[in-house]
Amino acid sequence: MKKKRMNSNSILLMLTIALFVVMYVSGCIAYADKGFTKLQVFLDILKNNAGLICVVCGMTAVMITGGIDISVGALIAMECMFLAVGVEQWGLPAVALLPLMLVIGLVFGMVQGYFIGYLEIQPFIVTMAGMFFARGMTAVISTQQVSITKSELMTKLSTMKFNMPFAIGAYTNKKGKLMIPNVSIYVIIALLVLVATFLILRYTKFGRSLYAVGGNQQSAALMGLDVKKTRFKAHVMCSFLTSIGAICYVLNTMCGTTRQALGLEMDAISSAVIGGTLLTGGVGNVIGSFFGVLINGTISSLVKTNGKLSSAWPNVVTAILLCFFIVLQAIFARFRKKD
Amino acid sequence: MTFPGVKALDHVDFTLRKGEIHALMGENGAGKSTLIKCLTGVNNFEAGEIHIDGISEAVRNRNTLDAQKHGISTVYQEVNLCPNLSVAENLFIGREPMTKLHTVNRKEMVKRAQKLMNEMNLPVDVTRNLDEYSLALQQMIAIARAVDMECKVLILDEPTSSLDDSEVEKLFNLMRQLRDRGVGIIFVTHFLEQVYAVCDRITVLRNGQLVGEYPIAELPRVKLIAAMMGKDFDDLASIKPEGGLHGGTESLIDAQGLSHAGKIKPFDLTLARGEVIGLTGLLGSGRSELARAIYGADKAQTGTLRVKGKEVHIKHPIDAMNLGMGMLPDDRKAEGIIGDLSVRENIILAMQARRGMTKLIPMKEQEEIADHFIELLQIKTASRETPVKQLSGGNQQKVIIARWLATDPDFLILDEPTRGIDVGTKTEIQKLVIKLAQEGKGIVFISSEIEEMLRTCNRLAVLRDGAKVGELSGEMTQELVMKTIAEG
Known part of the structure; x- marks a missing residue:
């Protein structure tokens, strides 16, 4: 009893982390001359994926219950467009619009959650409707690309940089200037979301109910858990975190377009799956999902650093990785059954 | 506790005493499950009352949660726990020990879970996932959860169906242990030997009615079977088999x-x-x-x-x-008949399967075969192209028999x-x-x-x-x- 044996889920998590490390280290070796070893490259991966990290946290929570949410990309697009048009054309202050984005996310999640939890409609269908609605609303607000230029607050937040403490990873560039690696505020927001989600999933009644509901809905009900409420809350949580993700996203891109975050829901799902979350529910962990995001980000970054490869390659590699992890999960599942 | 006059069951009284193992027996459709569902709040009942601990005020459970609050817990044949969670979590989910910050106190939970397992002599590491343990242990963990929730009444619904002999013995030991602690156990099973191995009392139901309640010593096996089947053992009329069938030599x-x-x-x-x-x-x-x-x-x-x-x-x-060979399965809805296909298609099915799907039987031949069997077995159908689901149960059965006869x-x-x-x-x-x-x-x-x-x-x-x-x-x-x- 003292010695904790690893179960298959933690093995999968270790594999995901190991894969990331191998991928990153080989990138460092292969592209050392192109500066891949710099800490800033890693931080930029975080920067470019800050929104996705928030989304994947919510997605993981929903997937643990056995559900799915394909509306997240569209929701981001809608909220970004709302903010951009609000600031630029309606002349509203960003300080009021930012919290309003979170409220929109909450309401959006509550409607979806009500249909899924209390009316027991398939999550796929409900969130597909949500996706069409949000994408449609984005275009209703504006069909143009709206760049955010008028808001001082937004510009400030977007360009706000935090240097690494103690100048870790600092280097001097060709002009002899000292460069200290830095992160933007939205990277910090995303990491806070990640930590909070981790704690919620692991240490709260709600978090544990998610796992129980995903493991066996009937059992969870018989053990006295409120299954409907749990699923409702999971979807509210997902849409809310997605809205935080939307803020990160818009701070990074500083614009709203109808094609914003197109296919982001699939990136989130694939990251979660690579990170060891089962589509069938009951198993998952935001740490894994986080590394799933990092793996996808590293692939993109490697292709970009290479400079010659087509930008379509990351998709192909992601597909292969997905297959690899799904097959692995299936093997583990079968192995466990035999036990 | 008494439950007089549960209407779906037609005035069945059932009494469970403190510290006894009470078998609930009856053939299929006797009303065992209905009775249990009424007790646990899964089903509603129209008449009658449930009293717990001799309190005159009647209890009505609206759902399983309610029943659990009143001290009635059920463990089903299918283990109703979450396989993906640790044993400790399965024992405590929904009622986890909390820290001051209102978060789950995992340390305390593991400690209490392990203590519970040790008390019940279950060789379980509570930090491991539930699905790493055998079905028998899972079942006992489910029982442990019920016991720890201070249940007074434990209902075990066919708990032994998927256990082997030694596992059954372990379960029985646990049941006896709980009985000695004063828990009343209702044991539903169709294994006769197990009833005599562990129970103190038997209640027999038949066709939704109470046949009787007997102390185990007063109801030998033969009488129990007679009670379940509804034959008064002494008055059974002997009927000789009709038609002298004699096996051939081959x-x-x-x-x-x-x-x-x-x-x-x-x-x-x-x-x-x-x-x-x-x-x-x-x-x-x-x-x-x-x-x-x-x-x-x-x-x-x-x-x-x-x-x-x-x-x-x-x-x-x-x-x-x-x-x-041909086989007519017992659940013809699930395994035999394909309701949307016509009588002809249903009859031809096995024959076609035997020939292989590529060698299609000519339509003319199909029609001839179908007509032949409709005539032979006197299947009452509007036409050979009528969907089978429109036929009565007996005629559906004939269609399946015809299906097999067609393969000769x-x-x-x-x-x-x-x-x-x-x-x-x-x-x-x-x-x-x-x-x-x-x-x-x-x-x-x-x-x-x-x-x-x-x-x-x-x-x-x-x-x-x-x-x-x-x-x-x-x-x-x-x-x-x-x-x-x-x-x-």
């Missing part, structure tokens, strides 16, 4: 030591041409399982099977079909072919079975009604608790059958 089937783990223990069975052999026993005694082992629906794991003198290995039903089998297994159909059609099917035997086919006949078996079969194999315990032929009477079921 052996169609010779099974030696066939078995399928957890379903049917090794058995021998022979069947000659022109014979109708009946498989009898209480529900769940392994009647269907025996047939399925021969037919390859559950691949036999031990033993040898000879068909027409030649040793064969049947891996899938298609092998059996190619050897000239030497050997047919009929599992409950007369269940749920009216008396007239029943007799027709019984006659048909005898007629087929007289034409030289071998038939295995399974039915819950002993009279029917005696009327149609010339030999009976008796099963109990998943094992063949005897074989009867010649002068067979209901008393004899019941005695064999009871005593082997």
